[in-house]
Amino acid sequence: MNRSRKAYLEALVELLRTKSYSKITASDIIGRSGYGRTGFYRQFSDKNALAAALVKEHTAMYARILANDLRDSQCNMEDMVRHILEHVMQHRAEYHAILSSQIPGHGFDEFCACALVDFRIMANARPNCSDAELDYDLFYYATTRQFADYLRYWDAHGYEPAAPQMAKCIAGVIDHLSPGDALRFDNSDGAESRGDVGLISFAELS
Known part of the structure; x- marks a missing residue:
């Protein structure tokens, strides 16, 4: 990445720490960057193009971290989650803008789509699964959106608890969820039971 491009991206990130995206102008970004208008408009048509580049850069890093961990047989679920959370904490301002969809057209949905x-592209990054019928596009679509929702929850709670504890929490949720799991609760009112727990359908909650 050339120096001016990096400076414009960093300027946008710095401004996002104190201002909403809608109130940031291209002039603000250029002034904060230390580079000129000509250099900015040579690389970006406007601030939205710069924001798109920022999102793509972070989705690429996000995918690369997960792909590297998937290739590492010694890396468990908690390790994978912690590595992502540590990355997010290092780039908290831009992830807040992305996850809260502050940047029109470059928010949560676009982050998930870019990650997919x-x-x-990283065709050799495959989950450790023996099922030959697994649809990898569906796998990555579903798991990316699920994990990004964990990040969005963390962002909404001010990035508390700290990354190591949050990694344990998320890994625990992932380990205990599987397709078809029923919502279960203590059986104290005669509900249909399986073992020592009661079951309730999601329809009954609506």
């Missing part, structure tokens, strides 16, 4: 593209 990056995973497709």
Whole structure:
């Protein structure tokens, strides 16, 4: 990445720490960067193009971290989650803007879509699964959105608890969830039971 491009991206990130995206102008970014208008408009048509580049850069890093961990047989689920959370904490301002969809057209949904593209490019990054029928596009689409929702929850709670504890929490949720799991609760009112727990359908909650 050339120096001016990096400076414009860093300027946007710095401004996002104190201002909402809608109130940041291209002039603000250029002034904070230390580089000129000509250099900015040579690389970006406007601040939205710069924001798109920022999102793509972070989705690529996100996908690369996960892909590297998937290739590492010694890396468990908690390790994988912690590595992502540590990355997010290092780039808290930009992830807050992305996860809270502060940047029109470059928010949560776009982050997930870009990450899916990056995973497709990393064709050798495959989950440790023996099921030959597994649809990898569906796998990465579903798991990316699920994990990004964990990040969005963390962001909404001010990045508390700290990354190591949050990694344990998320890893625990992932380990205990599987397709078809029923919502279970203590059986104290005669509900249909399985073992010592009661079951309730999601329809009954609506």
